[in-house]
Each structure stands twice: as structure tokens, then as C-alpha cells.
Amino acid sequence: MYVCSCFGVTEKQVKEHASAGACTPRQIASACKAGTDCGSCVRRIQAILGRGNCPRRELLDQGVPALTAEPAVVGEVAQLGEAA
Structure with missing residues (x-):
């Protein structure tokens, strides 16, 4: 059975x-x-x-906080903004 008619994606x-x-x-x-x-x-x-069985959802249910952007990546973005 089709779930998405626009792209022909099936439930399977x-x-x-x-x-x-x-x-x-x-x-x-x-x-x-x-x-x-x-x-x-x-x-x-x-x-x-x-x-359903989702590893990240199971971690959230156990009280493990969601992952955020790594500080190094955020710092690199800040440096790019300063260089402009």
C-alpha cells in the first residue's frame, strides 16, 4: 500500500x-x-x-539527554561568521 503518492513510497x-x-x-x-x-x-x-524500537528514543525514555551540536562545530561556525 502506498503511503506517499507523490514519490511512490510504500508502507513496506x-x-x-x-x-x-x-x-x-x-x-x-x-x-x-x-x-x-x-x-x-x-x-x-x-x-x-x-x-517502535528506536535506540535514541529508548535512551530518551531512560532519561539520557538528547545530543546537541558538538562545541567544536559550533565554534567553527562562529569563526566563519567572524571571518566574513
């Missing part, structure tokens, strides 16, 4: 990307473009992802 493909580690609709979109055109499939993608 979304589940395969989820099994490969895509935990959010944005990650699914990065993997196969589903949800990036009209957006009508995003809720269906969310439903398919549900509360």
Missing part, C-alpha cells in the same frame, strides 16, 4: 527505513523523500513509526 519501504534506524518522519524523508512534497502522508508515517 517506510518500515524498512525504520528498521534501518529512521526514527522520525524527518529521517524517513531524508531516506526516501516521503512527506517532503504535499505533506499529506506525514501523519501516516508517524503512525507507522509509532513507539
Whole structure:
């Protein structure tokens, strides 16, 4: 069954990307473009992802804080801005 008509993405493909580690609709979109055109499939993608097995989600549920940008990268961006 098609989840995303715009890009011809099936429910099976979304589940395969989820099994490969895509935990959010944005990650699914990065993997196969589903949800990036009209957006009508995003809720269906969310439903398919549900509360499935996602390593990062499990860490958040255990109280481990979400990862933020590494300071080195932020510092490099700041240096680029100063050089301009």
C-alpha cells in the first residue's frame, strides 16, 4: 500500500527505513523523500513509526539527554561568521 503518492513510497519501504534506524518522519524523508512534497502522508508515517524500537528514543525514555551540536562545530561556525 502506498503511503506517499507523490514519490511512490510504500508502507513496506517506510518500515524498512525504520528498521534501518529512521526514527522520525524527518529521517524517513531524508531516506526516501516521503512527506517532503504535499505533506499529506506525514501523519501516516508517524503512525507507522509509532513507539517502535528506536535506540535514541529508548535512551530518551531512560532519561539520557538528547545530543546537541558538538562545541567544536559550533565554534567553527562562529569563526566563519567572524571571518566574513
